[in-house]
Amino acid sequence: MVEVENGRDDMLIDGIEPKKNQNIEIPEEFNANYLRAYYAKLFPYTDMYKWMSYGNDGRHPGCDQSYVGRREFSFTLENDIYVRFLSFNSVTELEKAIKEKCPFKIDIGAVYSVDPAKKDAYSQNAFTPVERELVFDIDISDYDDVRFCCSGANVCSNCWPLMTVAIKVIDTALRDDFGFNHILWVYSGRRGVHCWVCDGKARRLNNEQRAAITEYLHVYKGNENSNKKVSLMGPLHPFLARSYTEVLKDFFEEKFIYSQELFSNEERYEKILEMIPEESVTSELRGKWLDNKRSRDDINMARWGHLKQLLQSGKHKALGIRRCVEEIVLSFTYPRLDKEVSKHMNHLLKAPFCVHPKTGHVCIPIDPNHCEEFDPSAVPTLSKLLEELNRGGLRSEGEDELENTSLGKSIRYFRSSFLQPLLKSCKEEIESSYAAKTQQSKNSLSW
Amino acid sequence: MEIVRSQRKSSFASSDIVVPTIPIYRSTPDLEVRLEEFELYAVQRLRVLHGISDGLSRGKKPDEIEKLVGDLWKVNMMHPDASEVVNKDIISHFVLRLVYCREEELRKWFLSMETTLFCYRLQLETAEAQRALWDEFGLPWKAVSIAEYESVKDKLNQVARSIGQSLSSADTIFYKVPFEEVPDLVAKRKVFVQKGIAYVATNQVISILMTQYRSHLSKALALTYRKWNSMIREQEKDRLTPVIEALSTSYLGPDYSQPREYAELSLKDIDQVAKRSFPLCMRHLFEKLREDHHLKHWRSYATGFISQVEVHKSSLGKDVPQFFIMGVGLKLDDALAFWKAEFSRKVGADRFDKEYAYSIRHNYGKEGKRTDYTPYSCQKIISSTPGVGDHHGCPYRHFSLENLRVALAKMGVGGRALEEVIDKTQNRHYQLACTLTFEAVHGASCDAGVNHPNQYYIDSKRIMESKNNSKSP
Numbered sequence: 001m002v003e004v005e006n007g008r009d010d011m012l013i014d015g016i017e018p019k020k021n022q023n024i025e026i027p028e029e030f031n032a033n034y035l036r037a038y039y040a041k042l043f044p045y046t047d048m049y050k051w052m053s054y055g056n057d058g059r060h061p062g063c064d065q066s067y068v069g070r071r072e073f074s075f076t077l078e079n080d081i082y083v084r085f086l087s088f089n090s091v092t093e094l095e096k097a098i099k100e101k102c103p104f105k106i107d108i109g110a111v112y113s114v115d116p117a118k119k120d121a122y123s124q125n126a127f128t129p130v131e132r133e134l135v136f137d138i139d140i141s142d143y144d145d146v147r148f149c150c151s152g153a154n155v156c157s158n159c160w161p162l163m164t165v166a167i168k169v170i171d172t173a174l175r176d177d178f179g180f181n182h183i184l185w186v187y188s189g190r191r192g193v194h195c196w197v198c199d200g201k202a203r204r205l206n207n208e209q210r211a212a213i214t215e216y217l218h219v220y221k222g223n224e225n226s227n228k229k230v231s232l233m234g235p236l237h238p239f240l241a242r243s244y245t246e247v248l249k250d251f252f253e254e255k256f257i258y259s260q261e262l263f264s265n266e267e268r269y270e271k272i273l274e275m276i277p278e279e280s281v282t283s284e285l286r287g288k289w290l291d292n293k294r295s296r297d298d299i300n301m302a303r304w305g306h307l308k309q310l311l312q313s314g315k316h317k318a319l320g321i322r323r324c325v326e327e328i329v330l331s332f333t334y335p336r337l338d339k340e341v342s343k344h345m346n347h348l349l350k351a352p353f354c355v356h357p358k359t360g361h362v363c364i365p366i367d368p369n370h371c372e373e374f375d376p377s378a379v380p381t382l383s384k385l386l387e388e389l390n391r392g393g394l395r396s397e398g399e400d401e402l403e404n405t406s407l408g409k410s411i412r413y414f415r416s417s418f419l420q421p422l423l424k425s426c427k428e429e430i431e432s433s434y435a436a437k438t439q440q441s442k443n444s445l446s447w
Numbered sequence: 448m449e450i451v452r453s454q455r456k457s458s459f460a461s462s463d464i465v466v467p468t469i470p471i472y473r474s475t476p477d478l479e480v481r482l483e484e485f486e487l488y489a490v491q492r493l494r495v496l497h498g499i500s501d502g503l504s505r506g507k508k509p510d511e512i513e514k515l516v517g518d519l520w521k522v523n524m525m526h527p528d529a530s531e532v533v534n535k536d537i538i539s540h541f542v543l544r545l546v547y548c549r550e551e552e553l554r555k556w557f558l559s560m561e562t563t564l565f566c567y568r569l570q571l572e573t574a575e576a577q578r579a580l581w582d583e584f585g586l587p588w589k590a591v592s593i594a595e596y597e598s599v600k601d602k603l604n605q606v607a608r609s610i611g612q613s614l615s616s617a618d619t620i621f622y623k624v625p626f627e628e629v630p631d632l633v634a635k636r637k638v639f640v641q642k643g644i645a646y647v648a649t650n651q652v653i654s655i656l657m658t659q660y661r662s663h664l665s666k667a668l669a670l671t672y673r674k675w676n677s678m679i680r681e682q683e684k685d686r687l688t689p690v691i692e693a694l695s696t697s698y699l700g701p702d703y704s705q706p707r708e709y710a711e712l713s714l715k716d717i718d719q720v721a722k723r724s725f726p727l728c729m730r731h732l733f734e735k736l737r738e739d740h741h742l743k744h745w746r747s748y749a750t751g752f753i754s755q756v757e758v759h760k761s762s763l764g765k766d767v768p769q770f771f772i773m774g775v776g777l778k779l780d781d782a783l784a785f786w787k788a789e790f791s792r793k794v795g796a797d798r799f800d801k802e803y804a805y806s807i808r809h810n811y812g813k814e815g816k817r818t819d820y821t822p823y824s825c826q827k828i829i830s831s832t833p834g835v836g837d838h839h840g841c842p843y844r845h846f847s848l849e850n851l852r853v854a855l856a857k858m859g860v861g862g863r864a865l866e867e868v869i870d871k872t873q874n875r876h877y878q879l880a881c882t883l884t885f886e887a888v889h890g891a892s893c894d895a896g897v898n899h900p901n902q903y904y905i906d907s908k909r910i911m912e913s914k915n916n917s918k919s920p
Binding site: 209 | 551602605606608609610611626627630631633634635636639640641642643644
């Protein structure tokens with residue numbers, strides 16, 4: 001079986017070779033054969049399985065050997081067939097299933113009380129989610145009302161920075177406010193980012209606590225029918241104040257108003273004026289802007305300056321407009337979370353290192369400390385990776401093969417910055433909770 | 448047992464000894480309870496919980512709920528003997544624990560309502576009483592030291608200002624609590640959170656106590672369920688089990704089984720009254736009856752009109768529609784005449800006398816066991832499942848949206864009111880949808896909500912009469 005697969009893969013790679021020789025690029029970004037080759041050669045099974053084991057694959061007596069086998073995986077197959085409640089008791093099983101089924105998408109679900117593949121053998125009450133990373137999903141398509149360069153699933157270098165500031169704001173809050181350390185950001189392959197918070201404490205949160213964190217991080221309340229997307233009652237909470245002064249204000253004033261040309265024409269600046277509930281302010285600004293002669297200053301900067309000056313001059317003391325500048329900045333730039341994904345333990349989320357079937361992009365990790373440098377258009381695609389494999393020829397085998405492709409950097413980041421520190425703290429946690437348990441049983445014996 | 452004693456002591460002790468006035472129901476009381484009290488207390492507490500549930504689903508604001516809880520508690524949970532008040536509280540809680548431990552849905556509802564009740568009762572208590580509960584739960588978290596307070600003072604003040612409170616004074620004590628313990632304060636950004644620690648002010652302690660209580664009760668319910676399954680149900684099968692099983696589905700509104708004088712209705716008015724004052728479910732059945740002179744067949748007719756029911760133990764099996772009519776106040780003779788007129792067109796007068804009259808008389812308590820049968824409440828009607836061609840059920844739940852629109856339009860509900868009704872329907876608030884319909888049709892508010900078709904009818908009559916009275920002079 002394995003040999004047959006290998007044979008097929010070799011043939012596939014050989015098959016591509018002549019095309020490259022004729023200087024023809026691999027025509028499509030994505031197809032099932034490419035994906036099969038990716039799963040055969042590149043997908044990091046061992047790292048993924050190590051991650052999902054959270055140290056429970058060790059020899060320490062405190063390890064829970066059943067842990068990883070209670071994790072739900074789900075596959076979306078080629079023809080949109082959706083297979084839920086899969087589970088794997090070893091990396092070999094996982095690898096075999098992925099290679100065999102060649103799923104277009106792999107989702108990771110919760111760790112359940114019992115093996116999800118055998119859930120039907122248990123009563124409904126016995127089958128419940130017990131652990132799950134705290135996850136977040138941010139999509140650029142949720143920002144369509146504040147970006148003018150793209151819409152829907154499209155994204156460009158003008159609007160992607162919205163994702164960058166989202167990562168910064170959320171990442172800082174998760175670390176500084178909630179004290180989480182093991183956080184993985186992943187490019188979702190097309191139009192956004194996913195976040196996995198993997199600390200033991202985060203995995204054991206109940207739904208109510210998840211919802212609490214989600215609401216804490218959630219500011220944007222917009223819908224089609226309301227002008228005000230962000231409503232502030234009073235001064236900013238320390239978390240919002242920090243996000244505002246350290247990230248969002250500068251981003252808005254120094255980049256976003258230019259890249260989106262927020263004040264360049266009437267239609268656009270009206271959107272902003274709508275957020276100011278004070279008629280006298282808006283009419284004054286409108287008057288100023290209608291007969292605006294071309295000045296040497298950038299029009300966006302100049303108009304934002306007028307607006308700020310007028311709102312913050314202290315001339316207008318009306319209660320509703322005191323927070324207006326902040327509200328405008330937050331409306332445009334504050335992270336917009338898909339709340340439902342974060343609130344429930346049993347929500348599925350696409351696994352890192354999947355390949356997005358529409359774009360062929362690999363869902364690679366993003367380093368939050370260098371997230372400005374992340375360029376979605378430079379993300380390795382399936383076709384590019386296969387080309388690299390072919391170019392590398394059959395010289396190297398196994399691990400090295402992956403390292404030598406443009407995916408290598410991502411894998412190295414995943415291992416050194418995420419997986420190793422995570423597993424180290426998992427080991428400590430297992431040892432200390434085991435020690436506490438034995439201590440406790442000792443005490444109860446003596447009693 | 449311990450709780451009861453400490454409570455007992457509290458009612459006699461001098462006021463400077465602070466003991467919790469709200470029990471946290473740690474263990475079942477070691478008391479003798481009379482069976483009637485067992486049931487009565489439970490029903491009374493259930494009225495409180497249902498009242499809260501209703502208030503919440505009607506979107507009442509926290510201060511309104513607070514008042515509501517206070518009122519409900521006063522009305523239902525007092526006892527002529529002051530020393531018995533606490534016992535009544537504890538007994539009723541434990542009975543309902545048994546009632547509501549038996550299914551996931553029931554547990555969820557009970558947990559949520561009891562926690563809400565606990566929370567609002569706490570708000571009515573003094574800071575000392577809250578402090579006493581803190582001790583009762585044995586919470587380990589420490590207050591922020593003065594030195595540390597200085598280092599986070601600015602942030603704490605920032606939080607206070609952001610939620611519209613004045614600067615926290617130096618004598619406010621803050622507790623350092625894992626953020627997981629105060630999810631509601633975190634969700635609303637009402638606390639400063641740093642490295643997983645929430646700084647909870649004295650006046651926010653309720654949130655912590657609420658979480659404690661909820662998790663304590665949640666565990667207790669799971670335990671009670673196990674005990675119920677393994678022992679209690681069997682041991683008590685002749686005594687408590689029937690009471691327990693009946694309680695979770697019982698209807699707690701006013702008793703409509705007795706025709707009321709002011710609601711008396713004569714046969715000649717029934718068409719007009721149906722149009723004006725029947726709720727949509729009954730109006731629909733009534734119209735179908737008038738149209739077809741037969742609702743499918745007797746049984747389904749029986750399952751029909753009020754159908755939605757509940758088997759009573761007579762030989763007839765499922766019971767009869769005229770419960771509603773009866774509750775409306777149609778007298779037996781009139782009722783017989785009415786049904787006879789309707790049915791005999793299809794089935795013939797002889798057969799009617801034989802097959803149907805008994806049932807009607809039965810329901811009026813003239814035959815058989817001679818008991819009155821209570822007309823069905825909304826809860827039962829909503830939970831019924833009408834078959835194809837049946838006309839009973841709650842229209843808001845069982846009609847398609849188009850049919851519902853048509854039916855509502857026929858009642859004269861349109862425009863915004865109609866959309867609001869549809870909106871409630873889509874969100875599965877059927878009783879609220881009916882309440883809104885009532886309000887639209889009558890141009891008057893219906894604060895109590897609709898819980899029973901007969902209540903709808905009586906409220907409607909009352910409004911119609913007061914309108915007539917105000918017009919005539």
